[in-house]
Structure formats: C-alpha cells, structure tokens
Amino acid sequence: MENLLSFIPLDLPLIVQNLDRFLQGVGVTLGLTFLSLALGGAMAVPLAIARASRHRVLNPLIWAYTYVFRGTPLLVQTYLLYYGAGQFQFVRESWLWGPVLSQAWWCALIAFTLNTCAYTTELLRGAIVDTPKGEVEAAIATGMSHSGRLHRIVLPSAFRRAIPAYSNEVIFMLHGSVVASTITLQDILGVGRWLNGRYYLAYEGLITAAVLYFIIVFAITRVFRWLERRYLRHLERRRDPVVRNIAPPMGVK
Amino acid sequence: MDLLLEYREQLLAGLVTTVELALASLVLSVTLGLLGAWAKLSANRAANALAGAYTTVVRGVPDLVLIMLVFFGGQVTVNAIGTATGLWDYVEISQFVAGALTIGVIFGAYFTETFRGAILAIPRGQIEAGISTGMSRPLVFRRIIWPQMVRYAVPGFGNNWLVQLKTTALVSVIGLQDLVYNAFSAGRSTGALFTFMAAAFVIYLALTALSDLGLRALERRYSRGVVRA
Numbered sequence: 277m278e279n280l281l282s283f284i285p286l287d288l289p290l291i292v293q294n295l296d297r298f299l300q301g302v303g304v305t306l307g308l309t310f311l312s313l314a315l316g317g318a319m320a321v322p323l324a325i326a327r328a329s330r331h332r333v334l335n336p337l338i339w340a341y342t343y344v345f346r347g348t349p350l351l352v353q354t355y356l357l358y359y360g361a362g363q364f365q366f367v368r369e370s371w372l373w374g375p376v377l378s379q380a381w382w383c384a385l386i387a388f389t390l391n392t393c394a395y396t397t398e399l400l401r402g403a404i405v406d407t408p409k410g411e412v413e414a415a416i417a418t419g420m421s422h423s424g425r426l427h428r429i430v431l432p433s434a435f436r437r438a439i440p441a442y443s444n445e446v447i448f449m450l451h452g453s454v455v456a457s458t459i460t461l462q463d464i465l466g467v468g469r470w471l472n473g474r475y476y477l478a479y480e481g482l483i484t485a486a487v488l489y490f491i492i493v494f495a496i497t498r499v500f501r502w503l504e505r506r507y508l509r510h511l512e513r514r515r516d517p518v519v520r521n522i523a524p525p526m527g528v529k
Numbered sequence: 530m531d532l533l534l535e536y537r538e539q540l541l542a543g544l545v546t547t548v549e550l551a552l553a554s555l556v557l558s559v560t561l562g563l564l565g566a567w568a569k570l571s572a573n574r575a576a577n578a579l580a581g582a583y584t585t586v587v588r589g590v591p592d593l594v595l596i597m598l599v600f601f602g603g604q605v606t607v608n609a610i611g612t613a614t615g616l617w618d619y620v621e622i623s624q625f626v627a628g629a630l631t632i633g634v635i636f637g638a639y640f641t642e643t644f645r646g647a648i649l650a651i652p653r654g655q656i657e658a659g660i661s662t663g664m665s666r667p668l669v670f671r672r673i674i675w676p677q678m679v680r681y682a683v684p685g686f687g688n689n690w691l692v693q694l695k696t697t698a699l700v701s702v703i704g705l706q707d708l709v710y711n712a713f714s715a716g717r718s719t720g721a722l723f724t725f726m727a728a729a730f731v732i733y734l735a736l737t738a739l740s741d742l743g744l745r746a747l748e749r750r751y752s753r754g755v756v757r758a
Contacts, residue, residue, distance in 0.1 A: 347691075347737035349698035352709060352730050359716070360723030451591040458593075458702050465594055478605040482598045490589035 287477070291484050294471055298484060301467035306492070308384055308463065309453045313446060315385075316393035323393070324400035325426065338397065345394035350452045353391060358383035358459045380459045392449050399441045403434035436507045443500035447493055464488050533728050536715040540725075543711030544732060550629055550707060551694045557633025558693065562640020569645050580641060587638035593699045595635060600627035600703045628700035636693045643685035648674060650681040680751040687744035691737050698733070708732060 291298075323342075326334040345353065361367050361377045376382040407430050415425040457466035468485030471477065533540070568580035587595075604622045611617040651674060659669040701709035708729050716725030 343738075344734060347741075348730050348733045349695040349709070351698045351701070352726060352733060355709070355713065356723065356726040356730055359713070360726045363721055363723035447588065454591045454593040455699075465591070465597075468594070469597070472601065478602045479598070482594060482602065486590045486594050486598065489591055489594060490586070493589040 285479075286483065287475075287480055290471075290475065291480055294467070297462075297467050297471075298464065298488060301462055301464040301485075302488060302492075304456070304461060304466070305450070305453050305463040305489075308381070308388060308456055308461075309446075309450050312385055312388035312392055312453075313449055316389045316391070317396050319389070319393045320396035320400055321431075323397040324404060325431075327397065327401045328404040342394040342397050345391055346398065350387065350391050351455050351458065354384060354387040354455050354459060357387050380456070380461050384453075384456045384459060384461060387455075388449065388453065391452070392445065395445050395448075396442070399438055399445065400434065402441075403438040404430060406437065407433055439500065439504055439507060443497065443504075446496055446500070450489070450492060450496065532715075532719055532721055532724055536719075536725070539711045539715055540708070540728060540732070543706060543708035543729075546625070546706060547697055547708040548736070550625060550632070550697045550700060550705070553625075553629040554633035554636065554697070555690060555693060557629065558636035558640050558689075561634065561637025562644050565637060565641030566644035566648060569641060570648060584638040584641055587635050592632065592635055592696050593702060596628060596631045596699060596703060599631045600624065603627060624700060624703050624705035627703065628697065628705055632693060632696055632700070635696075636689055639689045639692075640686070643682050643689060644678065646685065647678045647681035651677045683744070683748045683751050687740070687748070690744070691740060694736060694740065695733065 323338050327338050329335075357377075358380060361373075361383075367373060367377060370377075376386075411429055411433065412425060415429045420428065453463060454465045456463045457469060460466075462470065464485045465482075468481035471481030471484070472479075565580045565583060568576035569584075571577065600622065604620075607620050607622065611620060655673055655677075656669060659673045664672070697707065698709045701707050701713070704710070712725040712729035713722070716722035719725070
C-alpha cells in the first residue's frame with residue numbers, strides 16, 4: 277500500500293490532515309446550494325403559475341425578471357450584490373447592512389436564490405404549459421374548480437414532468453455555488469484554494485475539491501434517477517420487440 | 530454615467546476579450562462535440578467508453594475548479610515535462626489559453642449530448658433508405674444526417690452557447706482582464722463598484738439578448754420546410 281501510494285504524485289497525508297476543513301467546506305457548499313434551491317424553488321411555483329396563466333400584469337414582469345437573471349452570469353449577479361451594495365450611503369445605514377448585506381454568506385444566498393428561482397420558474401412554466409389538454413378538459417368535465425384543477429391535476433403532473441430538467445438545474449446550481457469562493461467564503465473550492473495557497477501547491481487542494489464535487493454530483497444524479505423511475509414510470513417507453521430487433525445501420529446505436 | 534464614459538476604453542477592451550474568449554472556446558467545443566457524438570454513437574466500444582467518461586467527468590466537476598486546475602496545475606505539469614525531457618524551456622500558460630481550453634473542453638461535453646440527440650432524432654428509416662439506394666456512409670452523412678442534424682441541434686446549440694458565454698465570466702477569477710475583471714478594477718479604483726458591476730451586468734444582458742435574436746433567426750432558417758402543428 278505504501279509503495280502504491282508513493283506513485284501518486286500528490287501529498288496525500290496533507291489532504292487527509294485537512295480533511296475536516298474540506299468537510300466543513302462540503303457543509304458550506306451543500307448549505308448554500310440546497311437552501312437557495314429550496315427558497316428559489318418555493319418562490320418559483322407561484323411565479324410559474326402566474327406566467328403560465330398569462331396574467332396580464334404579472335406575466336410580463338416575471339418574464340422580465342427571469343430574462344434578466346438568466347441572461348447574466350451568476351458571478352456578476354453575486355458581485356453586484358456583495359461589492360455593489362456598499363456604494364450607497366442609504367444601504368450602509370440601513371438595518372439590513374450589518375447582519376445581511378455586508379455578509380458574504382447572505383449575499384451569496386440571495387444571489388443564488390434569485391438565480392435559481394429564475395431558471396426554475398421557466399422550467400416549471402414549460403411543464404405547466406405542456407400539460408396534456410385532455411387531462412385539463414377531463415377535470416373541467418367532472419366539475420373541478422380552477423384551483424382544484426391546479427393542485428389536483430396540473431401541478432402534480434407538471435412537477436413530475438419537470439424532474440429531468442430540474443435535475444440539471446440542481447447540478448448547475450451546485451456548479452454555480454463555486455462563485456461563493458470568490459467572495460471569501462470557505463466552500464469546497466474555497467478550502468481547496470486555501471490549501472494550495474498556504475502550502476504553495478498546484479494540485480492537492482483543487483484535485484480534492486474536484487473529487488468532492490464529483491461525489492456530490494454522482495449522488496445527486498442517483499437520487500434523481502430514482503425519482504424519475506418512481507414518478508415517471510407511466511411515461512417510460514414501452515419496449516417494442518419488433519423495433520428493437522432491427523439491426524442498427526452503420527453502427528449507429 | 531460620466532465615470533463609465535471615463536473608463537469606456539477599459540470596459541470595451543474587457544468586452545472584446547470576453548467575446549474573443551467565448552468564440553475561441555466555442556470553436557473548440559463544437560469540434561469536440563462532433564467528435565464526441567461520433568464516438569458515442571459509433572460501434573467502437575473504446576470510443577464509447579472514452580466519450581462516456583469525458584461527459585461524466587465534465588458534468589461532475591464545476592467549471593471554475595477545472596479552469597484553476599488547468600491554469601495552476603497545467604503550468605506546473607507542462608514545465609515539469611519540459612524540464613524532464615528537455616524538449617522545451619519554461620512555458621507560461623496565459624489566462625486566455627487556460628480559459629479557452631478549459632471552457633472549450635467543458636462545453637464540448639454539452640455539445641456532444643446536443644449533437645448525439647440531434648442525430649438520434651433523425652428517423653432511422655431515412656438512413657436505411659439512403660443505404661438501400663446504395664449511398665456510401667460518408668454520402669449518407671453528408672446528404673441525410675448532417676442537414677437534418679443541424680436543424681435538430683440548433684435549439685440545443687443556442688442554449689449551450691448562452692451558458693458558455695456566461696461561463697467565460699469565471700475566467701476573471703484567475704486574472705484574465707475580461708469584462709468582469711476590468712469593470713471590477715475600475716469600480717475598485719473609483720469606489721463605484723455598483724455602477725461598474727451594473728454596467729457589466731447590462732453588457733452581458735445585451736450580449737445574450739443579441740445572441741438570442743441571432744439564434745432565433747438561425748432556427749427559422751434551418752426549420753424552413755418543417756410544418757408546425
């Protein structure tokens with residue numbers, strides 16, 4: 277084992293020594309990612325409904341919000357809030373400054389939440405709009421009210437159909453959370469950069485960070501695969517033995 | 530506003546760098562995407578596995594981590610190899626090269642999936658018909674697969690490009706003087722960080738909005754002849 281390890285040109289003992297720091301970093305990353313996903317997701321539901329129902333006033337406003345937040349980098353959004361807010365006297369004098377707006381963690385959380393909320397709103401809107409018309413008509417025919425239709429028929433079906441797209445959003449948000457390390461937070465990448473800076477290393481901190489992120493993404497995809505199998509079973513393609521037995525031409529799978 | 534005008538050259542230079550970086554990485558990622566789609570769809574097991582590993586690793590690790598690994602680690606590796614083999618002297622990897630390479634490779638994985646999906650969207654019967662009329666494989670690709678693949682790939686392509694363009698902002702973290710970096714340093718030295726970050730924000734929005742318009746025109750052009758229900 278000793279011999280085997282010596283072939284790896286990384287200072288493994290140093291990484292092990294600092295593992296507790298990395299685990300704290302995992303905590304910061306997961307905390308920011310999942311808190312912003314939960315908050316942004318909760319806000320996205322009413323926004324998506326308003327957008328899908330083509331509300332005359334709300335729809336254009338929400339569209340503008342999602343367009344702006346989807347059209348700019350998360351890094352710039354976070355900088356704007358964290359570095360930008362302090363430019364104004366009235367912000368610095370407000371009660372929000374001390375506990376919230378001067379704090380990197382809160383700024384990251386707010387920026388991430390607004391960002392993921394914009395993307396989630398649009399993907400939920402798409403899922404709601406794609407509800408098969410027959411389902412809605414059946415609900416109307418059985419005399420369901422508008423709100424009954426929404427929470428018994430439209431939303432459950434839309435949430436299910438949004439699962440694959442949402443799994444991408446979760447992974448993008450996890451990837452995006454590295455922005456936290458650029459505003460001084462010690463997330464996974466923050467710890468990796470700290471380790472590299474402190475011991476003047478090129479790889480150890482960053483490779484450890486990469487491995488940790490990889491494990492988290494792997495776990496997320498597993499969870500979503502399970503969710504898809506459970507909630508999208510009715511949409512799985514029926515295996516058609518006739519089609520399956522045709523030999524693929526030119527090696528195309 | 531006066532402040533922005535005073536620093537307009539710095540902002541403009543940053544904008545040019547951002548656009549150059551985005552375009553350079555786009556060329557690389559489209560190339561890798563075509564290769565990757567070919568590898569994923571080919572009957573060759575090794576090519577399958579390689580392309581699978583490529584897309585999995587890239588999807589699993591955040592962009593900035595890879596950019597930093599290439600920029601800091603790549604430099605050391607290249608020079609260690611140079612010293613060991615004596616083939617080259619000290620090489621410095623610039624922020625631009627590290628950024629364009631890494632972002633190009635990352636989005637190559639996303640383009641791989643886009644192109645793979647587009648090829649799979651072509652009805653199998655058309656390819657079989659091509660083969661049965663005696664077309665060679667390259668001819669089937671050129672006449673049947675390629676023109677339709679482009680049509681199916683345009684929406685995914687557009688999406689990837691918009692994400693890619695925004696991702697280039699991360700290269701400012703390793704010190705490339707792009708739009709974010711220049712806006713930030715101008716804001717720092719004038720104490721008007723909000724003004725300058727807001728300017729960067731608006732410029733990015735303009736870039737993505739323009740791309741969006743261009744992509745819609747492209748989509749219309751390539752879906753001529755498709756009847757919409």
